[in-house]
Amino acid sequence: MSEGLSRLPTSGDVKAAARRIHDHVGRTPVLQNEALNERAGANLFLKCENLQLTGSFKIRGATNRLLQIPQDQRAAGVVAFSSGNHAQGVARAARVLNMPALIVMPSDAPRVKVEGVEADGAEIRLYDRNSESREEIAAQEAAARGAVLVPSFDDPFIIAGQGSVGVELGEQMRAAGQQLDHIICCAGGGGLITGLALGYSAFDADTKIWTAEPEQHDDWRRSLASGAPVSNAPGTRSICDAILTPSPGELTWALGKGRLTGGCAVDDDQIRDAMRQAFRHLKLVVEPGGAAALACALHDLPAEARGKNVGIVLSGGNVDPAQFAGIISA
């Protein structure tokens, strides 16, 4: 369909992706906050990808992936499946590159994410999580259209694109004359955290990178602890809709196993607490999955990170008003 990397992405691929997508994505700020530092017991540097175009980092990987599609194949468009943030990233990248897009979304996706996709003019096919397979629907639709199927994480260009967050963070820390001893980043499929590990390694190869997950959905933590990829029990729930993936991906595990130090995990109440703290102290809207890394810093900080400089990725801010209102006023 398009020329692809036939190997795992490298730090150089991530740097190239950062350059390639530079004009299409925002450069998000890094914030610090004393009150949160005190609560965490560490110096937090918060990389605000909730302020990214489309409200999450997903625009980065989507843009890098779509830019690989040769001009003469773009008219056939792209197909993606996603609960929402990847959906919006692909829809926006497709609109910017003037390509049609079909997004397969669960019927219970947050309304704000469905509306975001609609606003970018993508076609939406809703499916029922319990009775339909999104993979099958997407594969059929892509075949019927001759469109490119854009995976949400297990793709070298998606990983490299998400990793541009790490390049930016490295540049911003260097400009501030600071270094990160640790980084905590949410992990669903693992495209963001493995790309970030690659991208940041060019700035400091000694920085330790930790996954952040919901407690019942800690496949990365357990995989890293055991040295082999494991899956979550089927049917586990969490409010972190954006990062609920059954297990590490094939590529992301191959990248992550030697590069990620270990995992942290938090329950839904700790996620809600982090969202409230971000509201109060940062004046930021962070969605549940996007708050996982902050929640881990506040409630499950690795012992060796105490008192250190810790990068935290706030990965998204797409949360329905009613849910957010309920959480902050609890």
Place this chain on the structure above:
Amino acid sequence: MSEGLSRLPTSGDVKAAARRIHDHVGRTPVLQNEALNERAGANLFLKCENLQLTGSFKIRGATNRLLQIPQDQRAAGVVAFSSGNHAQGVARAARVLNMPALIVMPSDAPRVKVEGVEADGAEIRLYDRNSESREEIAAQEAAARGAVLVPSFDDPFIIAGQGSVGVELGEQMRAAGQQLDHIICCAGGGGLITGLALGYSAFDADTKIWTAEPEQHDDWRRSLASGAPVSNAPGTRSICDAILTPSPGELTWALGKGRLTGGCAVDDDQIRDAMRQAFRHLKLVVEPGGAAALACALHDLPAEARGKNVGIVLSGGNVDPAQFAGIISA
């Protein structure tokens, strides 16, 4: 009490203030958003002072003012009166400079603002808006302590400090290779907007600067239209607690009358709409007064600003959770 400027502050004073407070305040990002541009009919550049330390720009002026107090007078401390944002700015600056602070606050101040002051260790004296004079209380307390009374806007160092927002914005626009045709900024006492006008004028003397106010509290708009300072009718209400000042200040009017182009005004529902738009599209928490400029861009944009580059100051984000929850879920 301290050496003071015996003249109106200049663009040079603002630049000096920006340098002086540089290490004590944050450099806030400038965001852009396509959805908001479409709604406004202009290219908005949103200067996010809600992300500033203490959740508003007020830390800038407070820091610049407190740094004027000679070392040997600092032990006696400072006194300020404020509904909240200036209170927090003074409390934080005092703590950082190791000075005691007493803040006189109305008993109905937003809880989040009282807590912010408390968190910085300042003493709080609550007063009743209807039966007590905050000016008298503050003057008495300052005299009794030999402390410096720190006014909230009508002071050359306060104005110069707030104006550092304009210097930063100018630097950021220049770095982005962009220019602002217009700037819309909230106006209460007018310290921020007049300082900003001074600070930004060094980058582009032709940029037109517009005040943003609640409709029933449009003293700046009417003053600028008539050429003489006028007051609001007593007892007018608005949800914009941070910017309810009876009339332009003496210094701020002297600075503003020749530098500000005119005024915009919006009602409380339009303020709430702007807060909802900031939540949804920017993932930012903005308080009512802090959303006034955005509300004016969305609902009362000057005709000549249509299609132009318009700077918008989001001046603060200190809003109680219950109020914010009610507004976004309406």
